Every structure is written in C-alpha cells, then in structure tokens.
Amino acid sequence: MSSPETWTHPEPGAVPAATAAQPTPEQVIAGLRATTEGGTELTQLLTPEGERVASPIFDGFVSDIGAEQLRGLYRDMVLVRRADREGNALQRQGQLGIWVPLLGQEAAQIGSGRALRPTDMAFPSYREHGVAWARGVDLKDILGIFRCTDQGSWDFQGSRLHPYTIVIGNQVVNAVGYAMGQKFDGKVGNASDEGKAADSDEATITYFGDGATSQGDVHEGFVWSSVYDAPVVFFCQNNQWAISEPTERQSRLPLYQRARGYGFPGVRVDGNDVLACLAVTRWALHTCRNGNGPVLIEAFTYRMGAHTTSDDPTRYRLSEELEVWRLKDPIERVRAHLTRTDGADQEFFDAVDAEADEFAAELRDFCVNMPDPPPERIFSNVYADPSPALDAQRDSYLSYLAGFESTAGEG
Amino acid sequence: MTATMSRNAEQTSQGTQTLTIAKGLNLGLRAAMEADNKVILLGEDIGRLGGVFRITDSLQKDFGEERVLDTPLSESGIIGAAIGLAVRGYRPVCEIQFDGFIFPGFDQIISQLAKLHYRSEGRIPVPVVVRVPYGGGIGAVEHHSESPESLFCHIAGLKVVSCSNATDAYWMMQQAIASDDPVLFFEPKRRYWEKADVDMTAEPAPLMASRLVRRGDQDTANRATLVSYGPQMRTCLDAATAAAEDGVSLDVIDLRSLSPLNLEPVFESVRRTGRLVMVTEAPSESSISSEVAARVQQECFYSLEAPVHRVTGFDTPYPPAKLEEYYLPDLDRVLYAVDQTLAY
Numbered sequence: 001m002s003s004p005e006t007w008t009h010p011e012p013g014a015v016p017a018a019t020a021a022q023p024t025p026e027q028v029i030a031g032l033r034a035t036t037e038g039g040t041e042l043t044q045l046l047t048p049e050g051e052r053v054a055s056p057i058f059d060g061f062v063s064d065i066g067a068e069q070l071r072g073l074y075r076d077m078v079l080v081r082r083a084d085r086e087g088n089a090l091q092r093q094g095q096l097g098i099w100v101p102l103l104g105q106e107a108a109q110i111g112s113g114r115a116l117r118p119t120d121m122a123f124p125s126y127r128e129h130g131v132a133w134a135r136g137v138d139l140k141d142i143l144g145i146f147r148c149t150d151q152g153s154w155d156f157q158g159s160r161l162h163p164y165t166i167v168i169g170n171q172v173v174n175a176v177g178y179a180m181g182q183k184f185d186g187k188v189g190n191a192s193d194e195g196k197a198a199d200s201d202e203a204t205i206t207y208f209g210d211g212a213t214s215q216g217d218v219h220e221g222f223v224w225s226s227v228y229d230a231p232v233v234f235f236c237q238n239n240q241w242a243i244s245e246p247t248e249r250q251s252r253l254p255l256y257q258r259a260r261g262y263g264f265p266g267v268r269v270d271g272n273d274v275l276a277c278l279a280v281t282r283w284a285l286h287t288c289r290n291g292n293g294p295v296l297i298e299a300f301t302y303r304m305g306a307h308t309t310s311d312d313p314t315r316y317r318l319s320e321e322l323e324v325w326r327l328k329d330p331i332e333r334v335r336a337h338l339t340r341t342d343g344a345d346q347e348f349f350d351a352v353d354a355e356a357d358e359f360a361a362e363l364r365d366f367c368v369n370m371p372d373p374p375p376e377r378i379f380s381n382v383y384a385d386p387s388p389a390l391d392a393q394r395d396s397y398l399s400y401l402a403g404f405e406s407t408a409g410e411g
Numbered sequence: 412m413t414a415t416m417s418r419n420a421e422q423t424s425q426g427t428q429t430l431t432i433a434k435g436l437n438l439g440l441r442a443a444m445e446a447d448n449k450v451i452l453l454g455e456d457i458g459r460l461g462g463v464f465r466i467t468d469s470l471q472k473d474f475g476e477e478r479v480l481d482t483p484l485s486e487s488g489i490i491g492a493a494i495g496l497a498v499r500g501y502r503p504v505c506e507i508q509f510d511g512f513i514f515p516g517f518d519q520i521i522s523q524l525a526k527l528h529y530r531s532e533g534r535i536p537v538p539v540v541v542r543v544p545y546g547g548g549i550g551a552v553e554h555h556s557e558s559p560e561s562l563f564c565h566i567a568g569l570k571v572v573s574c575s576n577a578t579d580a581y582w583m584m585q586q587a588i589a590s591d592d593p594v595l596f597f598e599p600k601r602r603y604w605e606k607a608d609v610d611m612t613a614e615p616a617p618l619m620a621s622r623l624v625r626r627g628d629q630d631t632a633n634r635a636t637l638v639s640y641g642p643q644m645r646t647c648l649d650a651a652t653a654a655a656e657d658g659v660s661l662d663v664i665d666l667r668s669l670s671p672l673n674l675e676p677v678f679e680s681v682r683r684t685g686r687l688v689m690v691t692e693a694p695s696e697s698s699i700s701s702e703v704a705a706r707v708q709q710e711c712f713y714s715l716e717a718p719v720h721r722v723t724g725f726d727t728p729y730p731p732a733k734l735e736e737y738y739l740p741d742l743d744r745v746l747y748a749v750d751q752t753l754a755y
Contacts, residue, residue, distance in 0.1 A: 123495075151530040162498065163530050167522040173488050174523060177495020177503075184451075184477050185499070216515070220488035227483060381533035382567050384591035385619075387671040390567075 028248045032255075041256075042300060043280055044270040048328040050336025058279040061286070065275065067343030073114065073274045074334045074344070075352050077106040080130040081331065082356035083139050086363050087129075087146065091309040095367050096146040100127045104272070104304030107330030108237050109207075110134055111277025112299070115285055116160075116205060121182070123162045123175035123206040127237075131207060135161040140366045149373055168208070169215030172234065175206035176221045179230035179288075188231045189291025201289035203231040205281070211242025213258065214250045222262040222294070231288035233281065234259075234296045237271060239303035244316035256298035264294045271301030272330040302328075375401060427610050433603040435577035436466050436542075439584030440504065444474055447502060450588055452479045453489050454506030454542075463508055464544055464603055486516035493539045494523050502538045502588055510545040511554025517562075524593045525568035536591040540584075544600035545573075546642040546692050547724075547739055550732045557729050558693035560641075563595045564670035564702070571670040572618060573597040575644035577607040579667065582615035590618065597669070599642035619668040621676050625651050627660030627684070634659070635686035635752050638677055638703060640666040643690045643740055650745040659749060669699055677703065678710045685716035686752040690740050695723040717755035720748045 045053055045062065065073075080102065087099040102109060105127070113134025116122060124131055132142055137154045144150035145164060152163045162178075165171035182188055182202045190198035212218050213236060225232050238255055240247055247255070259266025265287070269280040277299060284295035302325040306313050338344035379394035430438065444450045452467055458481035461468035471479035482489050486507060493503035507513045513520075520541065527537045547556030563571045570592045574580045580598070587594040616622055625648060627634050637647045644665050651661040662680040666672065681687050687707055689700040704719040722740040730738050 121499075150532065153532070156531055156534055163527070163535070165523070167518065170491065170519060170523050173491025173519065174495040174498065176488075177492030177497075178499045179495070180492060181496045181499030181501055184501075217487055217491060217519070220483070220485045220491070223483050223485060224488045224492055381529050381531075383570070383671075384528055384533070384536050384538075387619075389671040389673075 023252060025248065028252050032247045032251060032253070042268050042270050043276050044273050045276040045279060046273045046333050046337055048272070048333050050333045050338075050340055052337065055276075055279070058276070058283060061279040061282040062275055065278070067338065067341065070275070070334060070338060071344050071348060073110055073278070074331065074338065075355070076110045076114070076130070076133060077274060077331045077334070078352050078356050079359050080110065080133050080139075081106055082360045083133075083363055084129060086360040087143075088305070088309060090364060090367050091146070095364075096143070096309075097148045099146050099309045101303075101305035101308070102127050102129050104302050104325065104330070105237055105239060106130055107274035108235075108271035108277050108299040108301050111274040112205065112207075112233075112235050112281040112297070115278050115281035117202075117285075118160065119200075119202050120285065121160045121162070121175070121178050121202070121204040123171040123178070123204065124164055125168070125171060125207050125209065125212070126164045126166050127209075128164070128207050132161055135159050137161055139363060143363070143367050144370065147367065147370055149370055169212040169217035169221075172206050172208055172212070172215075172218045172221035173224065175204050176225045176228075176230050176232050179204040179225065179232035179294075180228050182231055183229065183291075188289060191290045195290065197286055197289040203233060203285045203288035205233040205235050205285070207235050207237065209242060210236065210238040210240065210247045210250055210255060211245065212236075213255055222258070222264075222296075225294035226262045226264050229291060229293035231291070232294045233284045233288060234294060235281065235299065236296065237299045237301055239271075239301050241303050241307070241313070241317065243307045243311060244313075254298070256296055259296035264296065266296040266298065268298045268300055271299030272328045272333070274330060274334060301330075426612055427608050429606055430577040430581065430609045431604050431606050432574065432577050432580045432599070433464060433466055435580030435609060436574075436584050436598060437468055437470070439581045440467065440470060440588075441473075442581075443502075443504075443585045443588040444470065444478065446585075447588075448478075449500060450502045450504065451477070451496065452504045452506065453482050453493055454480075455482060455484055455489075455508050457481060457506050462506060464600060466542070466544075466598070466603075467506065486512060486514075487519050490516040490519035490524060490539075490541065493541075494519065494527065494537060497537045497539050498527075498535060502540075504540040504542060504588060506542045508544075509555045510543055510557040510559055513541075513543055513559065516541075520563070520569070520593075520595075521566055525566045528592070529568055537593050538588075538591050539593045540587045540590075540596050541594070542596045542598060544603075545597045546599055546601055547729060547732075547735050548601035548642065550735070552732070553729070556732065556735065558691070558724060560595070560597050560669055561693055561698040564699055569593055569595055569670065570619065570668070571595045571597070572668050573599065573641035574667070575599060575602070575641050575665050577605070578609045578615075579665075581609055581611070583618055583667070586615065586618035597641055599644075602642050602645060605645065616667075619671065619673055621664055621666045621668060621673045623662060623676050623680060624648070624665050625661070625663035627651070627662045628655075629660075629683065631658065631660045633753055634661065634684045635688055635749055636662045636664065636677065636680040636684045637688050637690060637745070637749075638664045638666060639690040640669060640699075641692075643692055646740060646742060646745060647690055650742050650749070653742060654746060654749060659753065661749065666699070666703075672699075672702065672706070674703065674706055674710070677707060681707055681711045682714040685714050686755075687715075688720045688722060688745065688748045688752055690722045690745055692724045692739055694726045695721050696726050698723070717752040720752045722748045
C-alpha cells in the first residue's frame with residue numbers, strides 16, 4: 001500500500017486488495033509528522049539553534065525585519081509567555097476558574113498576529129492570547145472569560161479581534177462570511193500592476209487547531225472560501241494534541257495537504273519559528289488581499305502545557321516527547337539568534353524579563369480585584385430590542401432578591 | 412435593474428394589491444433589498460432558480476449575484492457565513508430549503524447566532540434572518556413537512572416568528588430584516604399560494620405582537636378562544652366560521668411572534684371567554700402549546716371555565732404523507748376540541 005500522499009487511481013483491471021490495505025499507523029504517523037522537524041516541506045527561517053536559513057520564496061516578506069524588529073518579536077513572546085504563566089498560577093490559586101495555556105505556541109501566534117494590518121480581521125478560537133496581544137488587546141480584557149465574570153470585554157470591532165469561540169470550528173465559517181463581506185465591499189484585489197496590494201485591501205485570518213480540522217464547519221469553511229475566493233487565511237496551529245487525541249486520530253495525511261483537495265494553497269510552517277510564521281502569514285495575507293482566494297497554513301508546533309488547567313497530559317503522552325520539543329523552543333531560538341548576531345545584549349534580555357514580571361504583576365493585581373457582575377447582568381443584552389417578557393422575568397427575580405436584603409435589615 | 416426597481420416601488424405605493432403569501436414574501440424581500448443595500452440573500456437554489464418555492468423569484472436577476480447568493484449545499488455554512496457577514500455590517504437573509512434540513516445549521520444557530528449579542532454584551536448585533544418553509548400537508552417525502560419551531564423558541568437570543576397571511580408575509584419579512592436581533596422566520600409552505608388583499612400603505616402591526624384576528628360574539632355563553640399561528644390559522648378561521656353557524660362564538664388569535672411570546676391578547680380574550688383551545692401542527696410535548704397553556708393557567712386561573720385544550724400533531728415523527736391527513740389538525744379536530752371545552 002502506498003502512503004496516503006502518493007495514492008493514485010487504481011491500475012486498469014486492479015481489484016481491491018483481499019486484505020486490509022489501509023496505510024499502517026506507522027505510515028500515517030510518518031506522513032503527519034514526517035520527522036520530528038515537520039518534514040521536508042516545513043518552511044523554516046530560524047533553526048532551533050538560532051541560525052538564519054534562506055528562503056527564496058519567503059525572505060522577501062521579512063526583508064524589513066532587522067535586529068530591532070526581532071527584539072520586538074522576542075519581547076512579544078516573552079510577555080505573553082509570562083502572562084500565560086501568570087494565568088496558570090491565578091487558576092491554581094483559585095482566582096481563575098480555568099486557564100487555557102499557550103505555552104509553546106508563542107511564535108505561531110505572535111508571528112501570524114504581527115503579520116496582520118490593523119484593518120485585517122481575526123477570528124480566534126480560545127487559546128489565542130498571543131494573537132490578542134498582537135492585535136493590541138489589553139490582556140486584562142480576556143481574564144473575565146476565565147474568571148467567569150464575562151465572555152471577553154475587549155473592543156471586538158475596534159481591535160478587529162472577534163470574541164473567543166469555544167465551540168470547536170464554529171469561527172471558521174464565521175470568518176469566511178466576514179471575508180466574503182470584505183470582498184463584496186470592494187476591499188480585495190485592488191493591487192497595482194506590480195502586484196503591490198492596495199493599502200485599502202483587507203483580509204481575514206482565522207485560528208483553529210488540529211482537532212478542529214475534523215469538524216464539519218472547517219470543511220464547509222474551506223468549501224465556501226474557495227468557491228467565493230474569500231480572502232481568508234486558515235491558520236491551523238497543529239500542536240499535535242487535541243486534549244488526549246493525537247493528530248493521527250484526525251487525519252491520514254499532513255493537514256496542510258488537505259488544501260489541495262479544496263483547490264487552494266496549503267503551507268506547512270515551523271510554528272516555533274516566529275520569523276517563518278510572520279513571513280508565511282504575510283505572504284498568505286498578501287495573496288488573499290490580491291484576490292486569489294484562501295490559503296491554509298499549518299503551523300507545526302507543540303502544546304507544551306496541558307490542554308487547559310483541568311487537563312492532565314501525563315495520562316496520555318510521554319515526557320520524552322516534551323523533551324524533544326523543548327529543544328525547539330520558540331523564544332530560545334530568537335534569543336540565540338540575537339545573541340550570535342549581536343542583535344541584543346544581556347541588558348536587553350534582563351530588561352524584557354523585568355518588564356514581563358511587571359506586566360504579570362499588573363495582570364494579577366487586576367485579576368484579583370475584578371468585581372463579580374451584578375445579578376441583573378444575567379438578563380442584559382439577550383436581545384438588541386428589549387423583550388417585555390424577559391424584562392418582567394428580570395424584575396420579578398430582582399424584587400425576589402431584594403426581599404432578602406430587607407429581611408436581613410430587619411434581622 | 413433601475414427600471415424594475417422603480418416599477419415595483421410604484422406598485423407598492425398603489426394601495427391595495429391581491430397577493431399570495433409567496434408573493435408577499437417576495438415583495439417584502441425586494442422592498443428590504445431596495446431600502447438597504449446591505450441586505451443580501453443566501454441559500455440553495457435561490458438565485459437562478461428563484462428558490463424551490465420561487466420565493467426569491469427574479470431577485471438575483473435584479474440585484475445581482477453578490478446580493479442573491481446560490482450557496483454551496485451547506486446549512487452550517489449558510490448560517491455561519493451569514494453571521495460573519497453580519498459582523499461585517501451586512502444584513503443577511505438565509506433560506507433553509509425545507510424545515511427538516513435546518514439541523515446541519517443548528518449548531519451555528521444555537522452556539523453563535525443566538526449568543527453573539529449576549530456574549531459581546533451588546534457590542535455585536537447579529538441582524539440575520541433565517542427563513543424556513545415549514546409544516547406539512549404537501550404530500551412530500553420525509554424531512555419536508557416538519558414543524559421544528561419550538562426547538563428554536565427554547566433558545567434565548569433568537570426571535571421566532573411565523574406569518575399566516577399575505578399582509579404579514581409582506582410586512583413581517585421587512586420588519587424581521589430591519590430587526591437587529593436574529594430572527595427565525597417560519598413560512599407556512601402549504602399556504603404559500605393563498606391570496607389576500609394587502610394594503611401596501613397601511614401601518615403594519617408590530618413584528619413581535621400577537622393579534623386578535625377574529626372577535627367572537629360576546630353575547631353568548633357558548634364561546635371560546637382559539638390560538639394558533641402559521642399554517643393552522645386558516646384551519647382555525649374556518650373552524651370559527653363553521654362554529655358560528657352552530658351558535659358557538661370563537662375568538663381567534665394569531666400568535667405571529669412565537670418567541671418571545673406576546674400573550675396579552677390571549678389573556679385578554681381568555682378572561683372574557685373562559686376557554687382556550689390551542690392549535691399547532693407541531694407535536695405537543697414541551698412545545699409552544701405547552702408554554703401557552705402554562706402561562707394562561709397562571710395568568711387567567713380564575714377566569715378559566717375549562718382546562719386548556721390542545722389540538723396538535725402527535726408526539727411521533729412526521730408520518731408518511733399518505734397518513735398526514737390524520738396527523739394534521741383539521742376543521743373537525745378543532746371543532747371537536749371546542750365541543751369538549753364547552754362541555755365543562
């Protein structure tokens with residue numbers, strides 16, 4: 001049996017094999033992972049050791065990234081990692097109901113997030129704290145989701161970051177609809193003859209994981225975007241695990257190759273390489289803005305932490321795997337590159353660490369002082385046009401609650 | 412396109428027209444599309460074909476392929492893309508081809524459409540209309556005759572309405588599209604070709620209001636209130652006419668808004684008549700008819716002369732169409748229930 005990547009139409013006269021002829025688990029895994037590096041088609045610009053690798057295709061999309069910009073990306077990643085660590089701690093201390101760690105995925109999120117223009121739109125799932133940061137969202141405004149005081153309080157339209165979507169894959173079709181709107185609004189394909197995208201042109205990016213690729217909504221999003229040439233980048237963070245299920249439970253072939261079946265480009269990028277994620281996402285957004293339709297990016301990365309603070313990954317994966325990925329840390333490779341190219345000194349790294357600690361302290365201080373919402377909030381904003389029936393239900397309940405207060409006063 | 416639009420604008424200003432429900436919906440869609448170029452239609456076969464029931468007839472020809480989209484066969488995609496378009500500032504109107512095909516879109520309706528306004532604390536309105544031809548009586552195969560409206564009434568954040576006549580078809584469609592809330596718009600498909608004189612200039616009734624459409628004679632003890640909506644309104648009105656010949660006087664109320672319910676006119680009527688018969692095609696268990704019964708007994712307890720009676724589809728899947736005449740409430744079953752309630 002050939003591997004899924006090389007499967008072709010049967011030879012004339014061929015009959016189905018008498019015995020099971022599906023690829024072996026080893027073949028599937030080999031195809032999905034190719035190697036622990038992600039395979040020969042993995043786009044990488046910075047090796048885990050911090051060495052810059054030339055890419056004739058993508059170098060042009062990061063020609064403006066010098067030492068100063070790399071230091072900025074480094075700082076972004078350190079800050080969100082530190083915020084993430086604080087999120088875990090706040091959960092363990094009972095200040096958050098749950099936290100969804102991004103540890104290990106900083107490069108995928110910062111690289112892609114920093115590729116966006118302010119006028120581009122992003123539809124996240126629920127782990128995209130790094131994308132939120134890159135969009136200029138104050139991370140304090142995502143804490144309410146996990147403290148269960150609200151469901152996100154940032155300026156969704158101003159920041160062009162849609163609310164977190166918790167149902168797996170739902171946001172992908174929503175993003176496609178938004179991108180169709182960008183196209184209908186004439187904000188696509190206004191490039192100059194030289195192919196330079198117009199400043200007014202827009203694109204949409206949507207984030208989802210390897211598990212979500214099994215959802216019907218992701219499939220439908222792929223179909224819709226391709227038939228309407230919607231300017232949408234499907235940014236799949238393949239972190240290898242959907243809670244306890246490995247990628248081979250979702251797919252026979254590498255995820256980026258699915259794009260071929262829908263008729264648009266699929267690219268696998270080293271998701272732990274912030275420079276490569278920036279370059280590939282910029283390229284993808286550019287091709288979207290120019291009216292070429294969608295692109296699938298598979299950011300090949302690893303979830304270094306638990307799925308959420310409620311999860312225990314020691315029940316389903318080996319620590320050896322973690323050790324392999326620890327050597328490919330997204331932050332360390334930038335640090336190594338900056339150090340070996342004299343792009344930054346120890347003073348810079350220390351200053352970023354100090355800033356990160358301060359940043360985390362601010363988050364903590366904000367979090368522990370967040371007030372609980374008042375009970376009437378239950379009834380707010382169910383409808384845009386108020387419902388008299390619901391208002392009556394609210395009033396009845398509030399007067400019931402008020403009864404306790406007056407009783408307490410009498411006591 | 413301009414000529415067509417002005418011709419229709421002229422038509423709509425000429426006072427009364429005789430319209431089918433289907434044409435009322437079509438003209439309502441057209442008027443909304445003319446009034447606001449952010450109104451776009453999405454659905455399967457709604458463009459070139461004009462929809463399997465022709466509700467969107469000629470709209471793609473007049474408004475173009477970017478405003479009337481023949482979509483992939485993908486209901487979750489239809490609802491999900493409409494949500495994204497709404498976030499972008501559009502006012503999408505989705506057509507679900509038949510009632511029984513809405514379920515692939517159920518997740519998007521429940522998880523996103525109904526909740527995005529709430530989740531965003533009012534910062535993201537989702538003005539999406541989902542049109543659903545529903546109900547039986549057309550001799551169709553499975554999944555083409557269902558009445559799933561109660562499922563959506565259970566979901567906070569959605570408005571659920573149903574029209575029963577051409578006037579409401581014309582106006583409610585425009586009002587639903589103008590609403591900043593998501594609206595599930597249930598269309599009584601077996602009544603699509605019923606005609607009525609529609610006053611195109613009269614001030615329409617509010618969208619989210621039920622309406623007393625026939626007021627019975629008050630000077631008789633033999634009286635009751637019939638409450639229904641959508642396809643069973645015709646049955647109820649016919650029943651009221653037949654009952655009047657037998658000296659039984661019936662108020663008839665069209666709920667129109669199924670969620671949130673507007674039951675004040677029902678309470679007002681039941682306080683006068685003391686008797687209520689609720690008629691729906693949908694099965695009875697945990698349904699709109701259950702809700703109306705519960706609320707009426709709470710609000711009108713001392714006025715009731717008899718328990719609330721319900722005439723509904725049975726608590727079964729919709730049967731093969733050769734059996735639907737037994738399944739669907741009809742004139743006789745409604746009158747039988749009226750007799751029962753009067754017997755108390």
